[in-house]
Amino acid sequence: MDADQQGVIASPVAIGSSRGGPVDHTLRRDRWWVRPAATGAALLAFAVYSTWAAFTNTHYYAGPTVGRDYLSPFYSPCISSNCAFKFGPVVGSWWHLSPALLVLVFPLGFRTTCYYYRRSYYRSFFRAPPACAVPDAPKRYSGESRFPLLAQNLHRYFLYFALIFNVVLTFDAVEAFRFPGGFGVALGSLVLTVDAVLLWLYSLSCHSCRHLCGGRLDLFSQHPWRHAIWRRLSVLNKYHNRFAWASLFWVAFTDFYVRLVASGAIHDPRLF
Ligand code: FES
Numbered sequence: 001m002d003a004d005q006q007g008v009i010a011s012p013v014a015i016g017s018s019r020g021g022p023v024d025h026t027l028r029r030d031r032w033w034v035r036p037a038a039t040g041a042a043l044l045a046f047a048v049y050s051t052w053a054a055f056t057n058t059h060y061y062a063g064p065t066v067g068r069d070y071l072s073p074f075y076s077p078c079i080s081s082n083c084a085f086k087f088g089p090v091v092g093s094w095w096h097l098s099p100a101l102l103v104l105v106f107p108l109g110f111r112t113t114c115y116y117y118r119r120s121y122y123r124s125f126f127r128a129p130p131a132c133a134v135p136d137a138p139k140r141y142s143g144e145s146r147f148p149l150l151a152q153n154l155h156r157y158f159l160y161f162a163l164i165f166n167v168v169l170t171f172d173a174v175e176a177f178r179f180p181g182g183f184g185v186a187l188g189s190l191v192l193t194v195d196a197v198l199l200w201l202y203s204l205s206c207h208s209c210r211h212l213c214g215g216r217l218d219l220f221s222q223h224p225w226r227h228a229i230w231r232r233l234s235v236l237n238k239y240h241n242r243f244a245w246a247s248l249f250w251v252a253f254t255d256f257y258v259r260l261v262a263s264g265a266i267h268d269p270r271l272f
Helices: 034-056 105-112 115-124 149-175 187-204 207-214 224-237 240-262
Strands: none
Touching (some): 034 115, 034 240, 105 149, 105 240, 149 207
């Protein structure tokens, strides 16, 4: 039974238009552009702030002078000898630029190749496509099979580095509970802890992480541990977009908070 026989009036429609057409060649009448515009603005704001923070090379460590042990996540791990924190040096005294420039390529590479962010910035910045049923701006589409988008396939390798970085940032969070008189808790301790937790949730909910644990298996029944881990990661995976945004915002906020404390602009309240 076709649609007319069921009493439904079927009208032929052409959704969108050909590739490379203007975005107003769409049948959509809702405000479809709000989401890509807001996403683009948020990603741009993060890019501007993180670039400034990485190059500024000051106030990234709130140390003994303010009675704290907080390192900005943008500068962690601190691996050059010109770094104010004590983790290094892995890189010798020949490095004179900001220590953040040595490490940021890994978390940024992880984020820019993330499947969720790809979808977001392809829509917001490349309009490929801007939204469902809205024409693509590019006239041709070769997917991610050619340079430079071929590099998106490096995502799984960035994941390995991200997991190592998470261990280091967890160490930083634990250090944030260390005070001159011993163990304690301040607002900054909690800020760094939330940062580490969100980064773990973001990494563990990653599609590549899920595949790493449960992919390429013919029979889950022969790998009960991997199946158990895969099932738990699958639960996290459903919320990957939320963890992506929450961790993005919080990592910038953590850097900002450490700066305020390190520069003496605010007093970091001690809870006990
Ligand atoms: S898919 Fe987003 S971090 Fe891997």
